[in-house]
Amino acid sequence: MAGTGSGGRAADGQTLRWGIVATGRIAHRVTRDLARLEGAELYAVSSRSEGSARAFAEEHGFAASYHDNPSGSGYQQLFEDPRVDVVYVATPHAQHFEVVRAALEAGKHVLCEKPFTINASEARELVQLAGERSLFLMEAVWTRFLPATRRALEIIRSGGIGTVRWVQADLGFPAAYDPADRLWDPAAGGGALLDLAVYPLTWAVAALGFPAGLRAQGHLNQDGVDVQNTLALEYPEGAAAQLTSSLQSAGPGTATISGTAGWIRTGSPLYNPRKLEICGQDGTIRVEEFHEEAEGFIHELRETARCIRAGLQESPLMPWAETVQMMGLLDQAREQLGLHYANDARAVTT
Template sequence: MIPAAQGQPLNWGVVATGRIAHRVTADLARLENSVLHAVSSRSAAAAKAFAGQYGFATSYHDQPGATAYEQLFDDPDVDVVYIATPHARHHEVATAALTAGKHVVCEKPLTVNAREAQELILLAREQELFLMEAMWTRFLPSTRRALEVVRAGGIGTVRWVQADLGFAATYDPRDRLWDPAAGGGALLDLAAYPLTWAVGMLGFPDSVTAAGRLNRDGIDVQNTLTLGYADGAAAQLVSSLESASPGIVTVSGTKGWLRTGSPLYNARRLEYAGPDGRVQVEEFYEATEGFIHELREAGRCIRAGLPESPLMPWHESVKIMQILDDARSQLGVHYENDR
């Protein structure tokens, strides 16, 4: 492990300058005891513009003989990298970062399949470095409070969970959402959030049944996952790139229920009722983009010398990928990363 000395600022490197990189970097700029050290982009113009917008000290872009991210990982002043490339490149980029001795926070899904996730974890373990899937929903105060209410028995024993996440996305074959080579489709992009809630409330399932519709490029534009549990509990999860939905979670228990506000990946409101039927409402004020909680947790773990976060442990990232692998095989969705 190569933790920064206690109290020393952590120098962050950001890989890619796309949509989520902007939003997460806005929170990185707010994070205490952290420095925006370097950003890398395939394009010189994007790298310079991004560095200028957020105040990075350095930027790197693709050059003959060295990709932008290789140069960023060669920078001895970078302690930890945040990876915001399309899913299909997470494994390749995170492997290069860990090999170069950098701690890694990688966007969700951690990889395209469970094999890739296991390879990254093995490498992080060998290199004695921190690795975390940036499933930001897990770290939000509202999510943690919902789990606290339910785990304390506030709604009795959970018997079913229903969660949806959908929007009517415009078809654009150049967009990673629709591009099979980028790991496109609703399952890898959206289903991870309903799944996060389901496994938080019910644990990992004993069976997974997937149904859905593929487009002519072979990616799923809509999917329904039914998670089954040996004790008869169940979860029904829908994610869609072709139709809009409120994006909420309902948790049903033997003594009450809980419902999140929308969107379920960043809920600012919880409603729940216990055995007396009285509905309680909790609102969550957030002055940031909401990513600060996962970033703060990464910093805490790195400073503490932890290889993984107890809030997003490695084995849970792998189990999530195994569910997605199972669902993809039932749907008939295959990616180049699968071999």
């Protein structure tokens, strides 16, 4: 794994100064966890609007705030601030590519919300750029870094439930239709697949690896975004995963991983489980619980800081290759669902 070189500043144990890009829902939640992270300074926030930038800075205690003005975009001003060490990108998915590219070109380390981009082509381009600039870059799939997830994988990898044969996972909620909300807006990358399926897929891929085949079924609304999808992942020797994501209805929101010698079921929601039920070969179920004060984003934030300080460009827990491969899997599903976004038009390769 390559190290960070002449690119963004690796702080060598010093405080890292964070810049937050966008002031929407998730930016607030992640910032609350960032405030608890050791060695992190809440330094700058940027928004398209002056009011949002100032309100966010005041609420969370940022020293600097940037917003769009006649001389340029607020995001770009933050990237050009030499005091910013690392940026966290929380725009809608369709904007991730342009925003992350601008941050990397300005020499900043980047943590970018999931899904990393709209398609694999964009993901590959960003990874290549981070490599060329010797910068840290990571997709913020927070589930991967949680103690409960790491414990589940420890059990699976040590053979605690035998050989994994199937995974079932779901995530959904009845979301009120609002064409102005990014969840429903095709221009923002709306739909259940890119917003929700990432989490059931994370559990399937963690337990079984990337599949040999995928079949996707779903329903698109009048705007061309998917309101529900079911993914069937196929593996050698009949192993399989069945995953459902929905913007129309709620389910248990859990992942079940079944092996030849037992099973594990996550607590709900599967993207931030606080307990695991583990069933052994004798049918006895034991429960492991995980308590924390922070919401759970702190683990991906801590991993980002650790990697930057260690001079790593990518995290072993969320390697670039897996981010690109995951986007490729979503591309495959989108192709079958007939789900297309404006970003695809500029894709060079898929």
